[in-house]
Amino acid sequence: MNSTTVAAYEDIREGVRGLCSQFDAAYWRGIDARKAFPEEFVEAMTQAGWLAAMIPEEYGGSGLGLAEASVILEEVNRAGGNSGTVHGQMYNMFTLLRHGSDAQKQRYLPEIAAGRLRLQSMGVTEPTTGTDTTKIKTTAVRDGDSYIVNGQKVWISRIQHSDLMILLARTTPLEQVKRKSEGMSIFIVDLQQAIGNGLSVQPIANMVNHETNELFFDNLKIPAANLIGEEGKGFRYILDGLNAERTLIAAECIGDGRWFIEKARNYASEREVFGRPIGQNQGVQFPIAKAHINVEAADLMRWRACEEYDSGRNAGASANMAKYLAAEASWEAANVCLQTHGGFGFANEYDVERKFRETRLYQVAPISTNLILSYVAEHLLELPRSF
Amino acid sequence: MKILVAVKRVLDYNVKARVKADKSGVDLSNVKMSMNPFDEIAVEEALRISEAGKADEVVAVSLGVSQAQETLRTAMAMGADRGILVESDAELQPLAVAKLLKHVIEKEQPDLVLLGKQAIDDDSNQTGQMLAALMDWPQATFASKVEVGEGKAQVTREIDGGLETIEVTLPAVITTDLRLNEPRYAKLPNIMKAKKKPLDVIPVADTGVDVTPRLEVLEVNEPQARSAGIKVSSVDELVDKLKNEAKVI
Numbered sequence A: 001m002n003s004t005t006v007a008a009y010e011d012i013r014e015g016v017r018g019l020c021s022q023f024d025a026a027y028w029r030g031i032d033a034r035k036a037f038p039e040e041f042v043e044a045m046t047q048a049g050w051l052a053a054m055i056p057e058e059y060g061g062s063g064l065g066l067a068e069a070s071v072i073l074e075e076v077n078r079a080g081g082n083s084g085t086v087h088g089q090m091y092n093m094f095t096l097l098r099h100g101s102d103a104q105k106q107r108y109l110p111e112i113a114a115g116r117l118r119l120q121s122m123g124v125t126e127p128t129t130g131t132d133t134t135k136i137k138t139t140a141v142r143d144g145d146s147y148i149v150n151g152q153k154v155w156i157s158r159i160q161h162s163d164l165m166i167l168l169a170r171t172t173p174l175e176q177v178k179r180k181s182e183g184m185s186i187f188i189v190d191l192q193q194a195i196g197n198g199l200s201v202q203p204i205a206n207m208v209n210h211e212t213n214e215l216f217f218d219n220l221k222i223p224a225a226n227l228i229g230e231e232g233k234g235f236r237y238i239l240d241g242l243n244a245e246r247t248l249i250a251a252e253c254i255g256d257g258r259w260f261i262e263k264a265r266n267y268a269s270e271r272e273v274f275g276r277p278i279g280q281n282q283g284v285q286f287p288i289a290k291a292h293i294n295v296e297a298a299d300l301m302r303w304r305a306c307e308e309y310d311s312g313r314n315a316g317a318s319a320n321m322a323k324y325l326a327a328e329a330s331w332e333a334a335n336v337c338l339q340t341h342g343g344f345g346f347a348n349e350y351d352v353e354r355k356f357r358e359t360r361l362y363q364v365a366p367i368s369t370n371l372i373l374s375y376v377a378e379h380l381l382e383l384p385r386s387f
Numbered sequence B: 001m002k003i004l005v006a007v008k009r010v011l012d013y014n015v016k017a018r019v020k021a022d023k024s025g026v027d028l029s030n031v032k033m034s035m036n037p038f039d040e041i042a043v044e045e046a047l048r049i050s051e052a053g054k055a056d057e058v059v060a061v062s063l064g065v066s067q068a069q070e071t072l073r074t075a076m077a078m079g080a081d082r083g084i085l086v087e088s089d090a091e092l093q094p095l096a097v098a099k100l101l102k103h104v105i106e107k108e109q110p111d112l113v114l115l116g117k118q119a120i121d122d123d124s125n126q127t128g129q130m131l132a133a134l135m136d137w138p139q140a141t142f143a144s145k146v147e148v149g150e151g152k153a154q155v156t157r158e159i160d161g162g163l164e165t166i167e168v169t170l171p172a173v174i175t176t177d178l179r180l181n182e183p184r185y186a187k188l189p190n191i192m193k194a195k196k197k198p199l200d201v202i203p204v205a206d207t208g209v210d211v212t213p214r215l216e217v218l219e220v221n222e223p224q225a226r227s228a229g230i231k232v233s234s235v236d237e238l239v240d241k242l243k244n245e246a247k248v249i
């Protein structure tokens, strides 16, 4: 993807920036201090059509691809906001678009595009299995026209501000499948119906003001019509969606990285100690320059991933590498930015400590750095499998 | 009713202007350009009039380089129905712009022309007034409120020392001031629709309008850097300094 193609997204950048300019640093700082949810921001993003970017036009969306979606989330973080409050719908959308039935698309997409339904949650992680996803213990057992779900999930985000969740559960016990990746299925769960009727939600207080929860399933009944795709193939669908998710996370990190670099550059140019701007010292300059180089390099891999995904090629390698590079680069930029600010970096009003916490998450979620290294080592380089 | 809105592509208001080394002008290479903020207000006002059911078409017009098509797309993403670019690579001064707008108006026959009161690059504040004179139309400049009625418009103007409300018969030229409205941000579906809206490009040569500059720029300089202020110890000292040193009171 050359620089002219990238320039083609300028109108999208402008649009998102315009919207974000109404939600300034003070807004996000206030939300963080009150541990609140940025409802007005999410509503504005919805109303302006940004969260329906990938929904095909015939369902009321804009029919855009991963590249555009990535630009939208990047700009939110670039503007000092936190796209963790809205990105779930982007991640999930590809799963519904690529694997949902016509009836499911007909039922949900127009409602999501119109902003009447939110598809912000995805339930995969479990307390006792962690990254080893194929060992999940949540089960969905077919019972006539329904599935009965039992089990537990953890770190399931935006549940209290979403209407729908995509849930991964085992439909065939692990002992009965040939390969451990088989026998899992994904479902659309109507949260309003489910909560209080077999699903209970326990919020988790956390470091990044992420609305995230523990979920307990006790004989939750979901209509069989809510199964996405074929029974037993859910893990494959989820993995396919993860390439999109990783690319989007990469873009968010690049947005963060650019925010940190700009913040560090400005502060280093203005703050005077020993009678001159601190940025005049190469000891201060060089780490900022290095972080900038790494953010820009990560951006190239992100565009490669977007291009591969949007043209229907396998984006596995580049999506994972982009996520790795971008999460490392944004964290480096965050650290440099904090260091450049000295003591003031710790003061809430500079926003650096908040963004520092927020970008740190992406080394762990939605996939930890180690697991990407493991993927690259074992799947791309074909080193011996460690698990 | 048809409304014509003029939009200019200018150096983005967030960008620090840098003067070219040869002092011939401001360096515009590789810097962000966007729609003149006063023109955004004009587009917004045209859209509000149209959304109130008082106009059925809003046409955005720009005059200048080919990239001004992006500015027109921005206007269309906000909601304008179509765009017209009179393309010229040469510098266009206010009189040339007014003459070209006249050319477009004669073809389009709008009932109302909205322009920003000035462009933030050269701050001329002349085009609207010149256009009204060339058309021999009423003008209402520095508008902070516009109320369109049957065949006329009531316009509140920001003038020195207060507000003035006048009535103009249509067709008329109105130039917009800062407080008229707050322009909307384009929504994604409208950005996508704007890509498909009609945009006519007319080469300046086809208009037959003489756009030769009448003013010559001799030199452009950066404003002088502000020097540090001082602290005074009393009001008397302040008044004394303002009177005798700064000579401003």
Ligand SMILES: Cc1cc2nc3c(=O)[nH]c(=O)nc-3n(C[C@H](O)[C@H](O)[C@H](O)COP(=O)(O)OP(=O)(O)OC[C@H]3O[C@@H](n4cnc5c(N)ncnc54)[C@H](O)[C@@H]3O)c2cc1C
Pocket (backbone or CB within 6 Å): A121, A122, A123, A124, A125, A126, A129, A130, A131, A132, A154, A155, A156, A157, A158, A206, A208, A210, A212, A361, A364, A365, A366, A367, A368, A369, A370, A371, A374, A387
């Ligand atoms: C704020 C937040 C929001 C989240 N939102 C969601 C959500 O909406 N939906 C959802 O399903 N999940 C969500 N998650 C969960 C997230 O995806 C997991 O936390 C992540 O995948 C890591 O799993 P774990 O926490 O169980 O870590 P573990 O699997 O317990 O791993 C702990 C550490 O050990 C390392 N490790 C484990 N195994 C190996 C190995 N074999 N080799 C090398 N290193 C290894 C990991 O890299 C990690 O650093 C969220 C998490 C957080 C913190």
